[in-house]
Amino acid sequence: MAVVRPFDKLPALNSAAVLLVGSDESLQQKLAEAILKEKKNFKISIHLATSLPLPSERDHLRPRIDLIAFMIDIKSKYSLKNVEASLAHVDASFFLGKVCFLVTGVGRVNYCSVEMNAIWKLGEVYCSPVLYCELELEGIRVATAQRLLRMLQICAGHIPGVSALSFGLLMRNSADE
Amino acid sequence: MESEARTLPSAGRLSGAARLSRGPLFGRAHGRFGPGSGGPLPPCSQENADPQKTAFLLRKQWALYSVTPLYKFSSGKLREYARLLGAFIAAERHKGLAVQVGVDLDIQVTFSSLPDLKGSEQDHAAMLVQLSSRSSVSPKNSEEKLMWSGWFCCVSGDDLSENVPEDFTCLPLFLANGAESYVAIVGSWFQKTFDCRFRRLAISPLNLTWMAAMWTGCKVEKNASATELVFSVPCLPQPLDISYAIHPEDAKALWDTVQKTPGEITQEEVDLFMDCLYSHFHRHFKIHLSATKLVKVSTAIASAHCDGIIKFLQSKYLIGVLMLLTELAISQIQ
Numbered sequence: 253m254a255v256v257r258p259f260d261k262l263p264a265l266n267s268a269a270v271l272l273v274g275s276d277e278s279l280q281q282k283l284a285e286a287i288l289k290e291k292k293n294f295k296i297s298i299h300l301a302t303s304l305p306l307p308s309e310r311d312h313l314r315p316r317i318d319l320i321a322f323m324i325d326i327k328s329k330y331s332l333k334n335v336e337a338s339l340a341h342v343d344a345s346f347f348l349g350k351v352c353f354l355v356t357g358v359g360r361v362n363y364c365s366v367e368m369n370a371i372w373k374l375g376e377v378y379c380s381p382v383l384y385c386e387l388e389l390e391g392i393r394v395a396t397a398q399r400l401l402r403m404l405q406i407c408a409g410h411i412p413g414v415s416a417l418s419f420g421l422l423m424r425n426s427a428d429e
Numbered sequence: 430m431e432s433e434a435r436t437l438p439s440a441g442r443l444s445g446a447a448r449l450s451r452g453p454l455f456g457r458a459h460g461r462f463g464p465g466s467g468g469p470l471p472p473c474s475q476e477n478a479d480p481q482k483t484a485f486l487l488r489k490q491w492a493l494y495s496v497t498p499l500y501k502f503s504s505g506k507l508r509e510y511a512r513l514l515g516a517f518i519a520a521e522r523h524k525g526l527a528v529q530v531g532v533d534l535d536i537q538v539t540f541s542s543l544p545d546l547k548g549s550e551q552d553h554a555a556m557l558v559q560l561s562s563r564s565s566v567s568p569k570n571s572e573e574k575l576m577w578s579g580w581f582c583c584v585s586g587d588d589l590s591e592n593v594p595e596d597f598t599c600l601p602l603f604l605a606n607g608a609e610s611y612v613a614i615v616g617s618w619f620q621k622t623f624d625c626r627f628r629r630l631a632i633s634p635l636n637l638t639w640m641a642a643m644w645t646g647c648k649v650e651k652n653a654s655a656t657e658l659v660f661s662v663p664c665l666p667q668p669l670d671i672s673y674a675i676h677p678e679d680a681k682a683l684w685d686t687v688q689k690t691p692g693e694i695t696q697e698e699v700d701l702f703m704d705c706l707y708s709h710f711h712r713h714f715k716i717h718l719s720a721t722k723l724v725k726v727s728t729a730i731a732s733a734h735c736d737g738i739i740k741f742l743q744s745k746y747l748i749g750v751l752m753l754l755t756e757l758a759i760s761q762i763q
Contacts, residue, residue, distance in 0.1 A: 275720065278664065327634075327663070329703075330720035362631040362735070365638075365722065367696055 256306060257343040258350050261316040267295035268408035269315045270400065274323025275302055275334045279356065279387050283323075286397035294410060296401075304338035318408040319350050319416075321400060323387075326357040329365045332374075339378065349416030350407050351380040354396070358384040381423040480744035482545055486580075487744060491604035492612070493630040493737040495758035496581065498589070498597035499623035504554060507540035510622075514538045514558070517618045537561045537573060548585030548752050553598050555582035560611060577607030579615060584751040589759045601758040602751065603627060604739070630758055631737045634723040640753070642699040644728040645680045646688065647746060653729035656680045658706070660721040671721065673710060677729060 256271070270287070272280050277300070284298045297315055306314070320342065325331040335353070342351065355371055357363065375382035385396040407416040515538040522536075539559045546555035560577040581600035583590065590599040605612045616627040632640075645656055655674040662669040687702045688694065707718045725734045731750050732740045739754065741747050 276664075327722060328720050330717045333719060362633050363722065365634040365719075367635060367700075369696070 255341055255343050256304065256317055256320070256346065258317065258346050263316050263318075263408070264295075267297065267315070268318045268404050268410065269297045269299060270404050271299045271301060271317045271320045272323060273301050273304060273320060273335065273338055274325075274354075275328065275331045276323065276325055277302060279325070280323060283354075283387055283393060283397060283400075286393045287401055289394075290397055290401050292401060294405070294408075296404070303334050304341035306341075317350075319352070319400070319404045320346060321352050321354045323354045323356065324366070324371060326355060326366050326368070326371075327360065327363045332366045332370065336374070347379050349380075349418075349420030351378065352400075352403065353378075353380060353382045354387075354400075355382060355384045356387040359386050379420070379424070381420065483543070483744055483747055486747065487741050489606050489740065491606050491739050491741075492609070493632075493739060493754065493758070494603040494605065494612075494616075494627045495630045495761040496601055496603045496619075496627055497625045497762050498593045498599045498601075499619070499625050501596050502598040502623050504542060504556070507542065507556070511538045511540040513622070514540075514615065514618050518560070518614055521614055535563045536576070537563060543580065543582070546580075546582050546584065546748065546751065548583075548748060548755075549587055551587050551590050552583045552585065553590070553600055555580055556600065558615060560607070560615075577605070577611040577615075579603060579605040579607075579612065582751060582755070584748055584755045586755045586759055589762070598623075601762055602630075602755050628761065629737050630754075630761055632733055632735050632757065634735060636757060637723045637726050637733060637735060638699055638703050639694075640731075640733050641723075641726045641728070642684060642702045643694060643753070644726070644730040644746075645677070645684045645702075646694075647728075647730050649677060649729040649743070653677045654727075656729075657725075657727045658723060659725035659727075660718055661724045662721050670724070671716070671718070673706070673718070675706070 272284065274280050280300050284300060287296070287298060299314070299317070322335045322338065323331065324335055353371065353375055371382060383396065383399065386392045387396065403419070405411055406414050406419045409415070515536065518536050518538065537560070539557075539561070541557045541559075543555040543557050557578065557580040559575060561573040561575045563573050581603050583600050583602065586599055586601055589601055593599055612627075619625055620627065641656070641658060654677070656677050657675075658673045660671040660673065662671065683705055684702055687698050687705070689698065704719075710716060710718050723735070726732065727740075728742075730743050730746045732742070739750070741750060
């Protein structure tokens with residue numbers, strides 16, 4: 253069972269890969285479609301996984317992963333447990349800006365099954381930004397897709413002068429204020 | 430849209446921090462303003478309540494509402510309020526907005542105070558509103574029949590009552606039993622008269638897990654009814670509910686192994702308790718209950734549904750349950 257590492261493969265020219273990890277496959281699919289619909293000037297590959305570790309047999313075919321988005325649904329405690337268990341299979345250097353937590357279901361407090369504090373803590377402990385959204389609403393899904401795409405460009409090194417780490421720090425500073 | 434999505438987390442974070450721990454029994458909170466500030470808890474206030482006077486509240490389904498503070502409410506004028514509300518209902522019926530058209534019913538309104546339902550000194554006495562009918566054809570020999578009742582209460586709602594300006598009365602929790610159309614009429618009269626707002630109070634699955642844990646920990650008689658948790662499975666073509674019943678003594682034994690400091694409950698303990706139940710279920714049925722939505726909790730103490738319906742079963746724990754519900758109502762208004 254392989255640990256996902258950010259730098260163990262060479263990057264491919266003008267392309268970027270994002271890995272979406274979450275237990276709700278239909279939401280994952282919808283988000284992936286929204287990302288693909290966005291206009292972009294590079295080749296993107298989106299990898300979907302319900303949990304980590306990724307199977308090791310096809311590892312040589314997989315491109316270098318530039319960004320991992322862990323999807324948590326506040327309506328399902330299982331999704332949080334699943335993400336917590338998956339985090340153990342991620343190499344520590346990924347947390348230098350190449351991981352984010354995508355929290356969906358926000359705004360439906362009456363359906364909340366997880367403690368928001370636990371999610372917020374997860375972001376703190378893993379030094380990674382927490383993005384709140386509602387993927388079931390189309391407008392927010394599109395906005396989230398655009399946001400992820402922009403982060404992916406940064407994490408893949410397509411934006412001159414901004415690295416994943418500096419972007420992550422920027423996000424942290426704005427969140428602390 | 431975007432800004433809406435962004436403001437929510439901070440609210441969530443606040444309420445999250447507030448729920449870190451609850452005090453004794455169903456307590457309120459050391460948590461709300463951080464540890465330490467909670468001070469000693471009211472000494473077992475449930476003992477004070479006379480079980481006879483509140484017995485009629487038990488074993489009935491109450492729909493929950495949150496109510497913003499009432500402006501210029503005076504508990505000395507209950508008789509007058511009853512008369513005014515009665516006239517208002519009669520006028521509404523006259524307008525053709527009647528609840529039951531054609532039936533000539535004389536609706537009698539009574540307001541009364543329930544001074545026993547209190548948690549702390551600052552709490553305002555609870556108030557009961559009852560609508561009863563009497564046939565106007567033969568008013569003499571027919572008995573009054575209770576049609577609808579609703580009550581306002583505040584149990585240890587100091588967080589709210591300490592922070593409202595003068596002239597406002599805090600009774601943040603409203604419970605109604607009977608036809609919903611009467612809630613609308615009575616509610617609109619209160620809204621007009623006291624400039625307050627009613628909102629349905631739903632209970633989130635997270636809060637239901639708190640109730641499951643807290644009520645499991647209470648001592649009850651030997652032959653108490655089973656602790657039952659009902660889960661609804663999302664994303665299926667037809668609705669599927671899973672009912673999970675546990676012998677109350679087994680549930681209590683589990684809770685006793687989970688709880689570290691008696692008299693205080695933390696979120697971690699509640700999570701651990703639920704996780705134990707989930708993993709037991711998973712071992713037998715290979716179903717992750719944590720991926721479903723908890724919709725109902727029923728124990729020997731009370732039963733609660735996520736739609737905001739509660740049934741009290743033990744007068745001994747009435748105040749304790751109301752304390753928690755008051756806390757939820759306050760967090761909905763604030």
